[in-house]
Amino acid sequence: MLGESGAGKTENTKKVIQYLTVVASIDKHLNELQNQILQANPILEAFGNAQTIRNNNSSRFGKFIRIEFNSRAQICGANIEWYLLEKSRVHYQTPKERNYHIFYQLLEADEDIKKLLLLDGTADDYNFLKQSNKRIDGVDDREEYLNLVKALDIMGLSEKEKLDLFKIVAAILHLGNISITSYLDRADIKNFDMVERACHLLGISAEGFKKSLLAPRIKAGKDWVTQAKSPAQVIASIDALAKTLYERNFGFLVERINKAIDGPNAKEKAGFIGVLDIAGFEIFEASVLFNFEQLCINYTNEKLQQFFNQNMFELEQEEYRKEKINWDYIDFGKDLQPTIDLIEKINPVGILSCLEEECVAPRGSDQRFLQKLNKFCNNDDPDAKYKTTRFQDGFILKHYAGDVEYSVNGWIEKNKYPLNEDITRLLARSSQKHTAKLFEEYEEENNDRTHNHSTSSFVSMLKVRKGSGSFGTVGQRHKQQLSTLMSTLYVTHPHFVRCILPNDKKRPGEIQTKLVLDQLRCNGVLEGIRICRKGFPNRLSFDEFRKRYGILCPNLLNRESFIDGRTACQLLLDQLNLDKERYQIGMTKVFFKATVLAELEEQRDNKLGVCITQFQAHCRARLARQFQTRFSRQADAIRVMQRNARIYISLREWPWWKVYAKLKPLNAAYRVDIQMQERDQKIHTLEAQLKDQSSTANEMASRNQELENQQVELKQLILDEQSIIRELEESKQELFQKFTMAEERIEELESELNQKSKTMEENQKNLEQKADQANLELFQQLEENKTLKERLAVLEKENKDIKASLKEKQYQFDKETIEKNGKIQQLELDYKNKIDILNTEIEELKEQLNEVKSQSARDNKQNHETTVQLESEINELKQALNNETDTRNDLQTKYDCLKEDWDNLTALVKAESDQAKSRISRFDQVLNDLKAIPSS
Numbered sequence: 001m002l003g004e005s006g007a008g009k010t011e012n013t014k015k016v017i018q019y020l021t022v023v024a025s026i027d028k029h030l031n032e033l034q035n036q037i038l039q040a041n042p043i044l045e046a047f048g049n050a051q052t053i054r055n056n057n058s059s060r061f062g063k064f065i066r067i068e069f070n071s072r073a074q075i076c077g078a079n080i081e082w083y084l085l086e087k088s089r090v091h092y093q094t095p096k097e098r099n100y101h102i103f104y105q106l107l108e109a110d111e112d113i114k115k116l117l118l119l120d121g122t123a124d125d126y127n128f129l130k131q132s133n134k135r136i137d138g139v140d141d142r143e144e145y146l147n148l149v150k151a152l153d154i155m156g157l158s159e160k161e162k163l164d165l166f167k168i169v170a171a172i173l174h175l176g177n178i179s180i181t182s183y184l185d186r187a188d189i190k191n192f193d194m195v196e197r198a199c200h201l202l203g204i205s206a207e208g209f210k211k212s213l214l215a216p217r218i219k220a221g222k223d224w225v226t227q228a229k230s231p232a233q234v235i236a237s238i239d240a241l242a243k244t245l246y247e248r249n250f251g252f253l254v255e256r257i258n259k260a261i262d263g264p265n266a267k268e269k270a271g272f273i274g275v276l277d278i279a280g281f282e283i284f285e286a287s288v289l290f291n292f293e294q295l296c297i298n299y300t301n302e303k304l305q306q307f308f309n310q311n312m313f314e315l316e317q318e319e320y321r322k323e324k325i326n327w328d329y330i331d332f333g334k335d336l337q338p339t340i341d342l343i344e345k346i347n348p349v350g351i352l353s354c355l356e357e358e359c360v361a362p363r364g365s366d367q368r369f370l371q372k373l374n375k376f377c378n379n380d381d382p383d384a385k386y387k388t389t390r391f392q393d394g395f396i397l398k399h400y401a402g403d404v405e406y407s408v409n410g411w412i413e414k415n416k417y418p419l420n421e422d423i424t425r426l427l428a429r430s431s432q433k434h435t436a437k438l439f440e441e442y443e444e445e446n447n448d449r450t451h452n453h454s455t456s457s458f459v460s461m462l463k464v465r466k467g468s469g470s471f472g473t474v475g476q477r478h479k480q481q482l483s484t485l486m487s488t489l490y491v492t493h494p495h496f497v498r499c500i501l502p503n504d505k506k507r508p509g510e511i512q513t514k515l516v517l518d519q520l521r522c523n524g525v526l527e528g529i530r531i532c533r534k535g536f537p538n539r540l541s542f543d544e545f546r547k548r549y550g551i552l553c554p555n556l557l558n559r560e561s562f563i564d565g566r567t568a569c570q571l572l573l574d575q576l577n578l579d580k581e582r583y584q585i586g587m588t589k590v591f592f593k594a595t596v597l598a599e600l601e602e603q604r605d606n607k608l609g610v611c612i613t614q615f616q617a618h619c620r621a622r623l624a625r626q627f628q629t630r631f632s633r634q635a636d637a638i639r640v641m642q643r644n645a646r647i648y649i650s651l652r653e654w655p656w657w658k659v660y661a662k663l664k665p666l667n668a669a670y671r672v673d674i675q676m677q678e679r680d681q682k683i684h685t686l687e688a689q690l691k692d693q694s695s696t697a698n699e700m701a702s703r704n705q706e707l708e709n710q711q712v713e714l715k716q717l718i719l720d721e722q723s724i725i726r727e728l729e730e731s732k733q734e735l736f737q738k739f740t741m742a743e744e745r746i747e748e749l750e751s752e753l754n755q756k757s758k759t760m761e762e763n764q765k766n767l768e769q770k771a772d773q774a775n776l777e778l779f780q781q782l783e784e785n786k787t788l789k790e791r792l793a794v795l796e797k798e799n800k801d802i803k804a805s806l807k808e809k810q811y812q813f814d815k816e817t818i819e820k821n822g823k824i825q826q827l828e829l830d831y832k833n834k835i836d837i838l839n840t841e842i843e844e845l846k847e848q849l850n851e852v853k854s855q856s857a858r859d860n861k862q863n864h865e866t867t868v869q870l871e872s873e874i875n876e877l878k879q880a881l882n883n884e885t886d887t888r889n890d891l892q893t894k895y896d897c898l899k900e901d902w903d904n905l906t907a908l909v910k911a912e913s914d915q916a917k918s919r920i921s922r923f924d925q926v927l928n929d930l931k932a933i934p935s936s
């Protein structure tokens, strides 16, 4: 079934399944299996369908339903495979859409069930539902709920199994109601009662769940550490959990249905009819950006379209070529392989492989993924299927139905299937068996894999494999599933049902021409019609054609003589005066243009009509003749009866006749009496004989029984004896074997002994040689030891000397250092004293100068000479001061030189001490080595 969303794929799938179940039933009454196959649909619709903008009952997953038939063309089982469930709908829907039907149906369930599921209120009370549309026109959720329960009953689900399924759905609703607040930058839960509700239904500890949600434990190397989460991270974690729970529950449900419809006579399966109903191509308005899920859906449709094209165009023309009929190959330009390669190829790297690589990379991000894609896939070819976008974080892909722009935001996360593993481990240990089963692979991980659980197929399907390089990512899983599906499809004989969406308003009886034409154009139907008109859509093998249409020329083909198929067909077609343009004869088949076969069928019908009329005339004539014969015989019989009646009427009053009539019965009665007596006599004798025989038979039986008993006993005896003989034989055999084995063993032992004595002799020789060698070596060793000891003594002495000289040098050095330090201190002291003296002198002079100045101010003229004198004195003093300053500078340079000498000396001493130390350590090493040599 192919077509856009809302075009009618699911409805037609249901019709096909209904049709198949009815035609395959023996007496037009459906048996349990057929009923169950039909009832799978309402169940899947409740859990997998939802209202969307385009369709009130849109399937949000793909399915492949296989109906298995036995060799008598009766249904003997069925199987459903599912693909790509739209999980994001569980926590988010646009306002005009709804969540999955089951959520609304459960809110309309019986009160006692709702109590068990802790559900109260309406859709407005649940965060996962309140932003959605609440009701669908013309749909009663209560009624749908009752239908669902009925279907689950027919499917054979127990009350507990039903409740388990519902519990997961209800738990998701409660999870959605958990409010997350922020406390000191950390997430906290506002309404713990919601956690309690969800955890009660899931069978896990509420406290444990809270811890795992807010601060999950993660493995860092070999240790476990807790990691506090932000409110946004916690909300994302809840959403991811809700999605996973829903998907796994759905997987479990499908598996359970499969178990029911597998049928008891699986061995009888001889073939199957499969119906594929998968989400249609998604391409809406140009402004909408598409995400990862839509890429997967469009990739699937691209492959299915390629399959369609191959069947319709390529295989068709391939058959013309094989059959060698006159045909010019038409290229419909419908090769979708480049786009498919772009998505799925590994080398050169395609979109999915690139995404995979980025998911494995430690710092993988959406942006890096896009950069890589642009690097690998973008080129300047105008026909390229990949194009970059200018303004958005994404790329454009050329699909068969048009260009689609994808946004890569969040692809890495979506592909990796992120889960809070602390919670999944908790769920794997749930007290509810059903919940634990949904997450059993996490339990396996916990229990060091020694428990060999039989992982259910849906779990293995959803399982996230860990380890380098082998990620069970969504893209990879889908690619694998799709490849399996395509391999199945390629070995079938496909028929395509193209569903066309008439309008996008969900209204009956309205056709939007442009919409319909667009669909017909891009799905290849128009080309299909073109090739049908140009080509030869109908074909029959020579034998079929001859058998079916031979009737049109009854005397043409002589049954006695051999005519090969091709010639026979050619003769027939010539006789039928068919235009040569309208048919072609191939190597094994005759090909016809459209309508030719219909005309031939009509001619055949007419011919058959004539034949049947003639046959009917013959039958009617025969029946009429039969009636005529019977009628004339009846007339003869009536005449005989009338004659006899007349004779009787004339005789009945004649007296002799009367006497005869009265005596006749008496005569008969007497004879009967005699016969009866004889019979009684016979019965008596027979009874006596029977008695005798039965008594003898009884005797014989008891005798027989005795003999049988004896025979059994004898048989037992024989068996016992036989077994004793066998045992004896066996023990004899065993003894004989043991004896031969013992002999062999003795021989072996003797040879072993010889061998061993030989090897011992050799060993002794070797040992002697080795002893000599060892003695020699020992002698050498002792000699060496002696020299080493001597050397050791020398080295020890040297060591002692070095240590003593080192000590001496150290002492000398310390002494010199102290002396020099003393000198330096003395010099510094002198220098300071002199400076102080000079400073006081200067101060005094300054004071005197001031005095003089004040005096000279008072008596300037008088003291001019004194002033001059004083000035000269000052000059002298200045000269002295300069001299002192020079001395001071000299002292400073001396001090610097001394300091440098002292530094050099310190470095020298340090180097020497280091060298000495290393030599000491080396000597110590040698000493230790020498000590380690054994004195022997």
Ligand SMILES: Nc1ncnc2c1ncn2[C@@H]1O[C@H](COP(=O)(O)OP(=O)(O)OP(=O)(O)O)[C@@H](O)[C@H]1O
Residues within 6 Å of the ligand: 003, 004, 005, 006, 007, 008, 009, 010, 011, 012, 055, 056, 057, 058, 059, 060, 278, 279, 280, 499
């Ligand atoms: N043969 C039909 N007879 C009557 N109504 C039909 C038929 N086919 C489709 N419809 C109507 O169209 C609606 C959508 O059909 P359906 O759910 O089969 O579409 P779909 O192609 O499977 O869509 P999706 O891909 O979204 O699942 C149905 O709910 C029904 O109302």
